[in-house]
Amino acid sequence: MASAEQIIWLSDGTCGLGPLREDLAEEYWRWDEDPTSLIGYGRPVPESLKSRTQGLQQQLLGRNIRFTVYDVTEAGNPVPSGMTTLQPDNYVRTAEYILVIAPEARGKGLATRATRLTLDFGFHVANLRSIWLKVLAPNKSAVRVYENAGFEHVGALRQAGYWRGAVCDELIMDALAADFSGPSVLASDSKAPSGA
Template identity: 80%
Template sequence: MSVEQIIWMSAGACGLGPLRSDLAEQYWRWEEDPSSLIGFGRPVPESLPSRTQGLQQQLAGRNIRFTVYDLADAENPVPVGMTTLQPDTYARSAEYILVIAPEARGKGLAAPATRLTLDFGFHVANLRSVWLKVLAPNEAAVHVYEKAGFKHVGAMREAGYWQGAVCDELIMDALASEFGGPSVLGPTGGVSGP
């Protein structure tokens, strides 16, 4: 495993490591894939130079960001996505954002990546709650979030677009007090290094 591929947390075939500046183009490609743009309800793509500049600011910022790795081949972890917690330190809450590479979707990595990020948020960042917004027609994403422990708490009516049609944007949250099971960061946890 190279220095760039440090895995901080893992569960099964999924691991999380630091955001990496050398992956700026891959992050951009994942975010700008048309299926990702539809999932975010964002119709305007971003240029690679703009995303690279933004990544430099994010690396220095206060958001909690991870690279998601497919650990099917433990000797050669493959970067396949990103997770982000955008914290509100006063409220001890954070917004959650997930991007999985199109070629890695359907491999069962999104729910464990989400759960690992929640584990870090609740056990290391000391958050009380984590919330997200997801477009109602994005049933695959809704299922992933439910599987990871998020619950439906409301909807913003007609707040989004899905393939050109107006749709509701669901609001889901997860609470530290309801986050079950031991942390992978415990004494027998899933932290690894080079």
């Protein structure tokens, strides 16, 4: 039987998604509090490890859909490399998407792959019809990740954020279940549900 740190629910062969792990609280905190992450979030105030650990306890019990992102390129040794979150609004079957990738794991394509896998789960398991996000307009690398994963630009909140101390727009992007194109690691014929 696999231990908690080895559970991978979805994988495309390069990137995998598994459950949040209590033993990774300090890593999650480190990724979130990295200065480049804070700039990307537009949040200038770091959070303490104690606060983040207490928050993780609530997240482990919460209603949001959260994944640990793994680099699974080294067989038998998945490396925790980030987190994705879907914050659903069950009344209208939509969710906000949030992503953080460990600084040392950036530039490997994991962000796009993790986003694509999370969309796959959101549309094919959680039965969401729309997933949306906000991203600061100057954060060009994040915008490319989201575009490559299937998000489209739908608007902007003017002067709603800060990027490196300057006021900027916050872009709104979304992906629709009706537009989500394959390949899906969940919807393929080879991944038939148990009992089918």
